[in-house]
Amino acid sequence: MRTCLDPAVSSIVRGPHSPAGAGAREQKMTTVPIEALADLERFPIHVPGTGPYADLVSRCRQELKETGLLELEGFLSPAACAQSVAEILPVMEREGYMHSRSHNIYFEDSVPGLDSGHPALRKFVTANRTVCGDRIAESIPVRLYEYPPLRAFIAKVLGKDRLYLMEDRLARVNVMHYRSGEALNWHFDRSEFTVTLLLQAPHSGGLFEYRTGLRNDHDPNYEGVAEFLSGPDSLTRRVRTSEGTLCVFKGKNTAHRVTPVEGDRGRMMAVFSYFETPGVRFSEEEQIGFYGRAGPPGSARRSVGQGDRA
Numbered sequence: 057m058r059t060c061l062d063p064a065v066s067s068i069v070r071g072p073h074s075p076a077g078a079g080a081r082e083q084k085m086t087t088v089p090i091e092a093l094a095d096l097e098r099f100p101i102h103v104p105g106t107g108p109y110a111d112l113v114s115r116c117r118q119e120l121k122e123t124g125l126l127e128l129e130g131f132l133s134p135a136a137c138a139q140s141v142a143e144i145l146p147v148m149e150r151e152g153y154m155h156s157r158s159h160n161i162y163f164e165d166s167v168p169g170l171d172s173g174h175p176a177l178r179k180f181v182t183a184n185r186t187v188c189g190d191r192i193a194e195s196i197p198v199r200l201y202e203y204p205p206l207r208a209f210i211a212k213v214l215g216k217d218r219l220y221l222m223e224d225r226l227a228r229v230n231v232m233h234y235r236s237g238e239a240l241n242w243h244f245d246r247s248e249f250t251v252t253l254l255l256q257a258p259h260s261g262g263l264f265e266y267r268t269g270l271r272n273d274h275d276p277n278y279e280g281v282a283e284f285l286s287g288p289d290s291l292t293r294r295v296r297t298s299e300g301t302l303c304v305f306k307g308k309n310t311a312h313r314v315t316p317v318e319g320d321r322g323r324m325m326a327v328f329s330y331f332e333t334p335g336v337r338f339s340e341e342e343q344i345g346f347y348g349r350a351g352p353p354g355s356a357r358r359s360v361g362q363g364d365r366a
């Protein structure tokens with residue numbers, strides 16, 4: 057399928073000197089179906105109720121259970137990744153929100169029962185730039201986020217009845233860009249699961265590292281966390297994610313980070329926010345804190361925590 061579809065997709069990555077011009081490019085961009093951008097032959101998420109679908113769900117559940125990390129390598133085609141970066145990078149350069157902050161692994165100013173000087177509260181720096189979904193509403197990542205079979209499939213793998221889009225046009229899809237020296241540092245997620253799509257991998261650095269077994273819902277293991285933060289141990293796993301990989305990660309009790317990017321090719325990743333209930337959105341305060349601006353007001357307001365938006 058990939059070989060057959062690449063020429064079709066490559067038609068949407070024409071440069072600005074293409075005779076068809078930018079207008080035609082935009083039109084093409086919105087008409088190329090998701091089925092032509094993702095490798096649905098290897099990952100038949102669009103045909104529930106079939107044997108291949110059931111087999112895929114079974115494999116994914118097993119991988120998630122064993123490692124806490126599900127990777128659908130090559131889910132988005134190379135041409136679609138290139139097109140996504142070409143669409144989004146100019147927006148990133150123009151209005152990406154620069155975020156740089158010092159934080160501990162809990163993303164909390166203080167933790168009840170822990171002295172402020174406790175080594176489990178050691179601080180690290182996270183820095184990146186973010187583009188919100190409302191600025192790239194017609195882009196491939198946002199269209200993929202909204203593609204109903206994808207969220208139905210992820211719900212199935214996670215054993216949930218269904219998943220809903222976030223009702224927040226800023227936060228529903230965030231694209232993060234890490235340049236040389238920038239990183240997402242050690243943290244635990246607040247959300248049960250995270251869905252990401254790597255659009256561009258750096259030449260060096262930018263590796264995903266995670267360590268399971270440090271804590272659980274019943275035991276925070278602060279001493280173990282402190283020891284881990286003094287220097288990652290042999291149980292820390294390191295993954296070089298390839299472009300086009302769709303990941304589902306259960307990071308609530310798994311410490312994880314992305315190591316600093318090296319070189320002039322940045323790491324660009326989309327984060328998809330799905331929820332088990334409809335109507336979830338950030339408060340205005342949260343939007344301003346994460347993005348430096350607030351989006352259009354909505355009827356439902358509910359704080360959902362910051363997850364991977366540090």
Ligand SMILES: [Fe+2]
Binds near residue numbers: 243245250307363364
């Ligand atoms: Fe995270």
